[in-house]
Amino acid sequence: xxxxxxxxxxxxxxxxxxxxxxxxxxxxxxxxxxxxxxxxxxxxxxxxxxxxxxxxxxxxxxxxxxxxxxxxxxxxxxxxxxxxxxxxxxxxxxxxxxxxxxxxxxxxxxxxxxxxxxxxxxxxxxxxxxxxxxxxxxxxxxxxxxxxxxxxxxxxxxxxxxxxxxxxxxxxxxxxxxxxxxxxxxxxxxxxxxxxxxxxxxxxxxxxxxxxxxxxxxxxxxxxxxxxxxxxxxxxxxxxxxxxxxxxxxxxxxxxxxxxxxxxxxxxxxxxxxxxxxxxxxxxxxx
Amino acid sequence: xxxxxxxxxxxxxxxxxxxxxxxxxxxxxxxxxxxxxxxxxxxxxxxxxxxxxxxxxxxxxxxxxxxxxxxxxxxxxxxxxxxxxxxxxxxxxxxxxxxxxxxxxxxxxxxxxxxxxxxxxxxxxxxxxxxxxxxxxxxxxxxxxxxxxxxxxxxxxxxxxxxxxxxxxxxxxxxxxxxxxxxxxxxxxxxxxxxxxxxxxxxxxxxxxxxxxxxxxxxxxxxxxxxxxxxxxxxxxxxxxxxxxxxxxxxxxxxxxxxxxxxxxxxxxxxxxxxxxxxxxxxxxxxxxxxxxxxxxxxxxxxxx
Numbered sequence: 098x099x100x101x102x103x104x105x106x107x108x109x110x111x112x113x114x115x116x117x118x119x120x121x122x123x124x125x126x127x128x129x130x131x132x133x134x135x136x137x138x139x140x141x142x143x144x145x146x147x148x149x150x151x152x153x154x155x156x157x158x159x160x161x162x163x164x165x166x167x168x169x170x171x172x173x174x175x176x177x178x179x180x181x182x183x184x185x186x187x188x189x190x191x192x193x194x195x196x197x198x199x200x201x202x203x204x205x206x207x208x209x210x211x212x213x214x215x216x217x218x219x220x221x222x223x224x225x226x227x228x229x230x231x232x233x234x235x236x237x238x239x240x241x242x243x244x245x246x247x248x249x250x251x252x253x254x255x256x257x258x259x260x261x262x263x264x265x266x267x268x269x270x271x272x273x274x275x276x277x278x279x280x281x282x283x284x285x286x287x288x289x290x291x292x293x294x295x296x297x298x299x300x301x302x303x304x305x306x307x308x309x310x311x312x313x314x315x316x317x318x319x320x321x322x323x324x325x326x327x328x329x330x331x332x333x334x335x336x337x338x339x340x341x342x343x344x345x346x347x348x349x350x351x352x353x354x355x356x357x358x359x360x361x362x363x364x365x366x367x368x369x370x371x372x373x374x375x376x377x378x379x380x381x382x383x384x
Numbered sequence: 385x386x387x388x389x390x391x392x393x394x395x396x397x398x399x400x401x402x403x404x405x406x407x408x409x410x411x412x413x414x415x416x417x418x419x420x421x422x423x424x425x426x427x428x429x430x431x432x433x434x435x436x437x438x439x440x441x442x443x444x445x446x447x448x449x450x451x452x453x454x455x456x457x458x459x460x461x462x463x464x465x466x467x468x469x470x471x472x473x474x475x476x477x478x479x480x481x482x483x484x485x486x487x488x489x490x491x492x493x494x495x496x497x498x499x500x501x502x503x504x505x506x507x508x509x510x511x512x513x514x515x516x517x518x519x520x521x522x523x524x525x526x527x528x529x530x531x532x533x534x535x536x537x538x539x540x541x542x543x544x545x546x547x548x549x550x551x552x553x554x555x556x557x558x559x560x561x562x563x564x565x566x567x568x569x570x571x572x573x574x575x576x577x578x579x580x581x582x583x584x585x586x587x588x589x590x591x592x593x594x595x596x597x598x599x600x601x602x603x604x605x606x607x608x609x610x611x612x613x614x615x616x617x618x619x620x621x622x623x624x625x626x627x628x629x630x631x632x633x634x635x636x637x638x639x640x641x642x643x644x645x646x647x648x649x650x651x652x653x654x655x656x657x658x659x660x661x662x663x664x665x666x667x668x669x670x671x672x673x674x675x676x677x678x679x680x681x682x683x684x685x686x687x688x689x
Binding site: 218219221222224225226227228229230231233234235237238310314317318321322323324334337341344345348351352354355358359360362363366367 | 395398399402403406410520521523524525526527528529532533535536540623624626627628630631634645646649650652657660661664665666668669672
């Protein structure tokens with residue numbers, strides 16, 4: 098069984114990366130399979146079953162494995178559906194941020210001169226704002242829809258790609274190989290797409306993974322403050338916020354969404370660290 | 385050297401100008417500021433009057449110029465909710481936020497440096513593993529959740545710390561710890577990595593070679609060099625710390641700029657939002673400038689070149 102042997106070797110070599118992959122896999126399954134995995138409708142209220150404790154409590158029941166909240170909604174089902182929002186926003190925002198950031202970094206690094214100066218000043222400017230404050234202000238102004246949240250989160254992440262990509266492009270541009278290709282008459286667009294971009298992809302992928310984790314944290318903070326995807330859609334951040342008023346009577350309402358966020362982010366970070374070591378150990382200093 | 389400082393100052397001024405432009409434009413994101421600021425159901429005549437009175441009919445750059453001129457004089461307009469000039473309202477809350485963020489930074493450094501140094505000096509040991517475990521968890525935990533869990537444990541269950549507000553030092557402990565956790569995690573990893581590198585340097589080997597005790601080698605020769613990157617990173621993280629304060633202040637109803645700004649955002653109190661976004665971002669620019677200059681002064685290699 099060479100495949101099994103290889104898998105075992107991989108786990109031995111880097112157990113954290115594998116744990117990360119496993120966690121991320123589970124969260125993706127939860128998000129995609131939410132309708133199948135949830136035991137009840139996540140927004141169904143049942144006031145007669147409000148504030149029921151988790152199944153392992155004396156008063157708990159298997160019907161609500163992680164208990165219910167103040168409106169009798171099933172915490173487990175809401176967690177499973179909440180994974181959808183967290184993943185959708187963070188994956189899309191990180192993609193959008195990566196696209197904009199990589200483009201900006203390529204232009205700044207390859208063209209240099211005035212476009213480099215202008216783009217990097219915009220990066221500095223964007224980095225000067227406490228990002229969560231900027232996100233809060235913009236979301237409050239534009240309204241908290243899924244689309245706006247993706248857009249706002251992308252604003253908080255593109256600069257990192259831009260900086261790293263610019264630096265790498267600068268270094269690549271002046272390599273003899275690239276200069277030789279240019280001497281052969283290749284156009285700039287071709288050089289960028291065929292010869293520079295492929296060299297950047299490992300780094301971009303590593304940053305992307307770590308940024309997904311950061312965006313999940315920020316989205317849940319926004320949601321916690323009441324500026325996430327509006328109710329009744331379940332989000333981890335708002336579940337946590339709603340549980341605050343019942344901390345002493347029903348701590349589980351806040352405990353589980355927090356654990357879900359932490360474990361997901363931890364898993365993604367494990368995976369990102371593993372990817373970095375695998376693809377490009379030099380990145381350690383930059384990310 | 386002088387040219388570098390001049391260039392760095394010019395960049396900072398440019399970024400502050402950009403910050404002012406963004407703060408100014410924030411109000412226009414939703415469209416017509418007059419419609420936002422007036423109560424719903426205002427007549428068209430009312431809106432026209434308001435627009436004329438506040439100069440919203442002028443071209444955008446004229447309005448920006450006016451905003452800038454007034455901002456230089458510290459005038460960001462009157463808070464729609466409090467009926468007072470917004471700058472003094474924010475200034476009055478700055479000390480509370482400073483107390484919180486500075487405590488959090490010191491706490492993070494005080495925990496991260498010994499932890500990172502120990503982990504590097506005893507690489508691969510149980511201490512190292514534990515330190516890295518703490519760092520990984522600390523990087524992944526949502527700070528507002530940690531805050532709530534701390535309230536549940538220290539305030540509700542044990543009753544040894546107050547849940548909210550500002551008062552004696554006991555009030556600072558939980559919010560500062562909640563803000564510090566992510567920074568602490570980051571710094572621990574950073575100190576460990578740089579220490580490992582520095583401990584492999586020639587001068588460290590020389591120190592050991594001439595018979596210095598290990599503690600003297602680590603503390604006197606390696607540590608000062610490993611701390612230089614720490615200064616930069618702490619400075620760069622200042623924006624994140626302020627952001628953390630915004631969230632954590634609301635959890636603990638800490639009477640600082642963060643809580644005040646969140647309330648202003650939720651109440652659509654635009655002059656306050658503009659002023660506080662501008663002030664906080666400018667603070668980040670100034671801190672980064674200071675750190676950059678400090679870095680030049682700290683690292684003789686840069687100072688000379």
